[in-house]
Amino acid sequence: MLKRVHFGPSLLPFLLVAPQIAVTLVFFMWPAGQALYQSLLVEDMFGLSTEFVWFENFKDLFSDSYYLGAFKRTALFSFAVATMAMGIALVLAAMVDRIIRGVYVYRTLLIWPYAVAPVVAGALWVFMFDPTLGIFAYALNTIGYDWNHKLNGGEAMTLVVLAATWKQIAYNFLFFVAAIQSIPKPLIEAAAIDGAGPFKRFWTIIFPLITPTMFFLLVVNIVYAFFDTFGIIHAITQGGPYRATEILVYKVWYDGAVAIDLGSSAAQSVILMAIVIIMTVVQFRYIERKVEY
Amino acid sequence: MKLTKYVLGAVTAAAFAGGAAAQTEISWWHAMGGANGERIDRIAAGFNESQSEYVVTPSFKGNYTETMTAAVAAFRAGEQPHIVQVFEVGTATMMAAEGAVYPISELMADSGTSFDQSVYLPAVVSYYQTPEGDLLSMPFNSSTPVLWYNKDAFAAAGIESPPTTWDEVNDAAQKLLDSGMTCGYSFGWQSWVMIENYGAWHNLPMGTQENGFAGLDTRFTFNNDAVVNRLQSIADSQESGIFKYGGRRGDSLSLFTSGECGMWMNSSAYYGSMVSQAEFEFGQTMLPLDTDVASAPQNSIIGGATLWVLRGKDEASYPGVAEFMNYMSSPEVQAWWHQETGYVPITTAAGVLSAEQGFYDENPGTDTAIVQLSLNTPTVNSRGLRFGNFVQIRDIINEEMEALWAGNVTAREAMDTAVARGNELLEKFEKANK
Numbered sequence: 001m002l003k004r005v006h007f008g009p010s011l012l013p014f015l016l017v018a019p020q021i022a023v024t025l026v027f028f029m030w031p032a033g034q035a036l037y038q039s040l041l042v043e044d045m046f047g048l049s050t051e052f053v054w055f056e057n058f059k060d061l062f063s064d065s066y067y068l069g070a071f072k073r074t075a076l077f078s079f080a081v082a083t084m085a086m087g088i089a090l091v092l093a094a095m096v097d098r099i100i101r102g103v104y105v106y107r108t109l110l111i112w113p114y115a116v117a118p119v120v121a122g123a124l125w126v127f128m129f130d131p132t133l134g135i136f137a138y139a140l141n142t143i144g145y146d147w148n149h150k151l152n153g154g155e156a157m158t159l160v161v162l163a164a165t166w167k168q169i170a171y172n173f174l175f176f177v178a179a180i181q182s183i184p185k186p187l188i189e190a191a192a193i194d195g196a197g198p199f200k201r202f203w204t205i206i207f208p209l210i211t212p213t214m215f216f217l218l219v220v221n222i223v224y225a226f227f228d229t230f231g232i233i234h235a236i237t238q239g240g241p242y243r244a245t246e247i248l249v250y251k252v253w254y255d256g257a258v259a260i261d262l263g264s265s266a267a268q269s270v271i272l273m274a275i276v277i278i279m280t281v282v283q284f285r286y287i288e289r290k291v292e293y
Numbered sequence: 294m295k296l297t298k299y300v301l302g303a304v305t306a307a308a309f310a311g312g313a314a315a316q317t318e319i320s321w322w323h324a325m326g327g328a329n330g331e332r333i334d335r336i337a338a339g340f341n342e343s344q345s346e347y348v349v350t351p352s353f354k355g356n357y358t359e360t361m362t363a364a365v366a367a368f369r370a371g372e373q374p375h376i377v378q379v380f381e382v383g384t385a386t387m388m389a390a391e392g393a394v395y396p397i398s399e400l401m402a403d404s405g406t407s408f409d410q411s412v413y414l415p416a417v418v419s420y421y422q423t424p425e426g427d428l429l430s431m432p433f434n435s436s437t438p439v440l441w442y443n444k445d446a447f448a449a450a451g452i453e454s455p456p457t458t459w460d461e462v463n464d465a466a467q468k469l470l471d472s473g474m475t476c477g478y479s480f481g482w483q484s485w486v487m488i489e490n491y492g493a494w495h496n497l498p499m500g501t502q503e504n505g506f507a508g509l510d511t512r513f514t515f516n517n518d519a520v521v522n523r524l525q526s527i528a529d530s531q532e533s534g535i536f537k538y539g540g541r542r543g544d545s546l547s548l549f550t551s552g553e554c555g556m557w558m559n560s561s562a563y564y565g566s567m568v569s570q571a572e573f574e575f576g577q578t579m580l581p582l583d584t585d586v587a588s589a590p591q592n593s594i595i596g597g598a599t600l601w602v603l604r605g606k607d608e609a610s611y612p613g614v615a616e617f618m619n620y621m622s623s624p625e626v627q628a629w630w631h632q633e634t635g636y637v638p639i640t641t642a643a644g645v646l647s648a649e650q651g652f653y654d655e656n657p658g659t660d661t662a663i664v665q666l667s668l669n670t671p672t673v674n675s676r677g678l679r680f681g682n683f684v685q686i687r688d689i690i691n692e693e694m695e696a697l698w699a700g701n702v703t704a705r706e707a708m709d710t711a712v713a714r715g716n717e718l719l720e721k722f723e724k725a726n727k
Binding site (some may be wrong): 042044045046047049056148150152161240243257259 | 358359365389392541543544547553663692695726
């Protein structure tokens with residue numbers, strides 16, 4: 001234990017952190033507190049009558065099969081998006097690492113999709129796969145597959161996963177390229193001299209050394225799939241058909257902004273908040289431990 | 294030409310600048326983007342020029358749902374507009390908010406503005422009246438579903454006259470397929486067209502308690518044999534291509550305008566889109582009749598939106614709101630709006646004026662919507678719907694119908710589930726608004 005005598009009481013540190021604390025309080029704690037409070041209320045739309053109901057909104061949610069369905073869908077969706085976005089990005093990054101000429105051009109092109117807004121990304125994919133007008137739907141039709149994501153839940157899910165993955169690949173790619181480049185060259189060269197081929201070098205040297213990056217990306221990707229894909233889903237399927245693409249965050253928005261059932265919507269955001277807290281804790285623990293390798 | 298424009302602009306600007314200090318502002322939130330948004334600006338500008346006491350400022354707040362949410366949120370914060378445009382499915386919700394809305398009848402009486410409810414089309418106002426006959430909100434843009442058909446494709450397939458019954462729709466669709474098309478017909482806004490209007494058209498109730506008009510304890514009954522049989526037959530006809538589903542709302546418009554489907558059932562207000570997108574001769578005709586269910590059609594019900602007046606603004610501004618409502622429903626404004634957009638005129642006089650101006654002669658079929666709406670005196674089954682939480686219930690119906698089109702369930706199962714899930718929301722609404 002340090003002796004406290006070294007530090008006399010001073011106002012300065014408090015003043016220095018005050019702006020940060022103020023920002024946190026105003027923009028994070030206050031709304032979060034509001035959501036918590038709202039989740040215990042049942043209110044009509046205009047807020048003319050309010051009833052305090054304790055945890056009834058939560059109880060209703062967990063007995064609602066559609067809400068539990070949204071949980072499962074979110075898990076499936078996030079898993080698919082995270083694994084695909086990371087897998088493809090890793091392959092691309094490993095490839096780029098071996099390119100000698102034009103590497104900047106490649107890298108720049110691969111990073112582009114990251115600059116596309118989610119809604120725009122959604123719109124692009126909607127146009128390509130529109131059952132009537134889309135070029136991919138047309139191509140699928142010529143080989144005898146009748147694509148209609150407006151009716152087929154599986155196809156709708158595939159489409160939103162594709163769009164969400166495509167958008168995230170660029171981000172993952174950036175991190176993988178950086179991670180691979182930070183591996184000391186002599187390690188790889190030594191392996192090459194010992195006769196290890198490109199595949200072996202990747203699996204035995206590069207892959208183990210970028211696992212911390214991978215874990216970081218896994219968490220980021222899951223958070224992305226959980227929260228930032230709203231725009232994509234809204235643009236492509238609006239959660240349909242038959243709720244096949246309604247993930248948790250979409251349901252929060254729908255119940256709050258369309259149905260104006262603020263109590264239930266707030267309860268759902270509280271649950272999402274809990275999920276994020278858990279994920280963040282896991283991330284910090286793991287990364288802190290892993291950083292010392 | 295250009296010079297006069299500038300001069301006019303300068304004069305208007307000067308007039309505004311001069312009167313601005315004394316004018317009371319009236320805010321109007323609406324959900325009409327694009328060309329219709331510009332038309333709204335024109336209506337407001339017309340009113341502002343017609344008098345000097347008030348200034349109406351329209352602002353676009355996104356789609357119907359977004360506009361309604363924005364107004365609700367604003368009301369909670371005490372920043373509500375005077376007038377907000379709310380779509381017809383929000384009616385029950387708005388009605389229940391008694392402290393928040395200012396019924397039109399009351400507004401007109403309070404401000405001493407002369408107001409004759411009988412000039413409005415009965416099928417239009419009946420949707421927005423209390424059981425006592427008081428008008429709650431001012432009808433603004435109303436439409437009704439009609440059957441759009443591709444005249445060129447009909448001619449090529451040798452179909453002589455547009456279909457009037459479901460059997461004829463199927464025959465026509467078969468002939469279209471025989472002539473080489475891949476799809477007979479499609480429709481959009483399926484709950485509105487195929488459940489709500491199907492019921493009204495055949496004089497069948499959609500729910501108990503006079504479709505919700507008589508009480509909050511209303512429950513759905515649209516899982517009747519007529520609806521179920523019709524939907525099942527439509528679902529079965531997908532295989533041969535007679536029917537093709539093209540998504541919610543107006544998403545299936547492209548199926549029609551691209552020439553893939555020869556017929557399309559949806560709002561008469563797609564007239565503007567048809568004019569700009571369809572590269573063929575198109576026509577509109579009345580919805581088909583199910584001859585097994587009814588011997589003659591009743592009347593169809595409207596969709597679209599009305600203007601609700603919100604309470605809590607400066608008392609002195611409400612007479613201006615009343616004056617604006619009267620201006621907006623004048624025959625000239627309504628006839629212009631109707632002819633430009635395909636929405637029905639809300640007053641009989643506006644329809645008469647359009648006829649006098651020769652609009653229907655020049656554009657045959659454009660009066661289909663009005664004819665359909667005023668076919669008969671509305672019954673309890675055909676004057677409109679008043680269900681709480683109806684925004685969500687429509688989505689439930691959409692979901693169940695999609696499950697039917699996808700072949701996951703039968704029409705009977707789809708409608709039974711939709712009724713059961715819808716009733717849960719009706720109960721919830723009843724509880725929250727006791």
